[in-house]
Amino acid sequence: MNEGLNLDAAFSALADPTRRAILARLAKGEATVMELAEPFEMTQPAISQHLKVLEDAGLVARRVEGTKRPRRLAKAGVEAMDQWLAMLRKALERNYERLDEVLAGLEQAKTKRGEKR
Amino acid sequence: MSKLTLKTEGDTQVVVTRRFAAPPEAVYRAHTDPTLVQKWLLGPEGWTMPVCLIEARPGGRFRYEWKNGKGRGFHITGEYLELEPYSRIVHVERMYLPDPTPDNHIETRFDADGTGTLMTMRMTLPDAQTRAAMLATGMERGMEASYARLEGMI
Numbered sequence: 001m002n003e004g005l006n007l008d009a010a011f012s013a014l015a016d017p018t019r020r021a022i023l024a025r026l027a028k029g030e031a032t033v034m035e036l037a038e039p040f041e042m043t044q045p046a047i048s049q050h051l052k053v054l055e056d057a058g059l060v061a062r063r064v065e066g067t068k069r070p071r072r073l074a075k076a077g078v079e080a081m082d083q084w085l086a087m088l089r090k091a092l093e094r095n096y097e098r099l100d101e102v103l104a105g106l107e108q109a110k111t112k113r114g115e116k117r
Numbered sequence: 118m119s120k121l122t123l124k125t126e127g128d129t130q131v132v133v134t135r136r137f138a139a140p141p142e143a144v145y146r147a148h149t150d151p152t153l154v155q156k157w158l159l160g161p162e163g164w165t166m167p168v169c170l171i172e173a174r175p176g177g178r179f180r181y182e183w184k185n186g187k188g189r190g191f192h193i194t195g196e197y198l199e200l201e202p203y204s205r206i207v208h209v210e211r212m213y214l215p216d217p218t219p220d221n222h223i224e225t226r227f228d229a230d231g232t233g234t235l236m237t238m239r240m241t242l243p244d245a246q247t248r249a250a251m252l253a254t255g256m257e258r259g260m261e262a263s264y265a266r267l268e269g270m271i
Contacts, residue, residue, distance in 0.1 A: 011252045015128055015245030088252070089123045091160065096121060096135050098157035102147050103139035 009057035010077065018042070019050050023073065026060065030072045128245040131252070133238040141227040144234045145203035148225065149173040159183070168192070175200055179208070191215075203227060219247045 013019055022036055037047040051071060054060035058077035062069045122134045137144050147153045151169040159166060160183065168182035177197045184190040195210030206225045211217040222241040227234050242248040 008249065011249035012246060014125075015249050017128070085123065085252075089121055092123060092133060092135075093121045095157055095159065096137075098159065099144075099147055100137065102153055102156050103137055103143050106143050106146070106153075107139060 006057055007080075009053075010059055010080075013053050013057040013059060016050070016053075019054055022047070022050060022054065023059065023078075026071060026073045030070045032068050032070050036071070125248070125252070126239075129242045129248050131240045131242075131248065133240075135236050136230060137234045137236065138232070139234060140232070141229055141234045142203040144227050144236060145206070148206060149200070154181075163187075173197065173200060179210075218251070219243045221251070 014023075018040060021040070025031060025036060025039070033044050033047055033051065036051070037044045040047065051060060051062075055062065055071075058080075059074055060071050060077075061074040062071050120136045122132075124132055126132050147157070149171060151171045154171065155166045155169045158181065164183050164185045166181055166183050168180060170178075170180045172178050175197055178194065179197070180192060180194045182190065182192040191212065191214060193210050193212050195208050197206065197208045199205065199207040204227055207223070208225075209220045209222050211220050220243065224239045224241075226237045226239075228237070229235075242251060
């Protein structure tokens, strides 16, 4: 999988509503810590702490622009998580495709019984 | 287009929905009759469920054991809290890897949808960390076949 991404850390990072809101904001474009802190009733250090968790998980990246450190979504990390969830869906879907067959078999058996009557 | 959806809700829930071309009664039976469960609840290719014990009554227990035929296996145990034929099952379960995972509380609804059924399975984990662990690692076994297929495509 993607080298920057730690799936365990990524899912833990997403468990927090503030961090999900930060990601939603960053999905619209780059933002500084100050801009990110604005909609939340939180201090900048508190937001920085959340950003660190997201960066460690490989979901957020930063660049240097003078004294600013604008953050952005780490696209590769987010895509890797999407891929992982898609694979989970696929694995579950295999079970349910088998269940479709079982159900079709039940229906057939019922029809046969009906014909005998 | 896949008929299945899987999404997280709030901090501790995972919700799976799936439509079936059979009435709720049949889908409910396929979840509570051990000879039927053994035919489909298998995960990756090559895995079988040699043990499937189900006491389908409130307070009843169940036990599923899986084997891959190459010496690997694991099991799940659980208890039924509520059973409303043919619309709703509420149970708790845990996976032994080999230590038991924290209890997963699962409500499964079977709602009539035209001539078929809409199944909604709502899993509630004790906390956000447990859900994260389940999503990231607990379902890994189910992933093996997908990985194999992915490798085949690359």
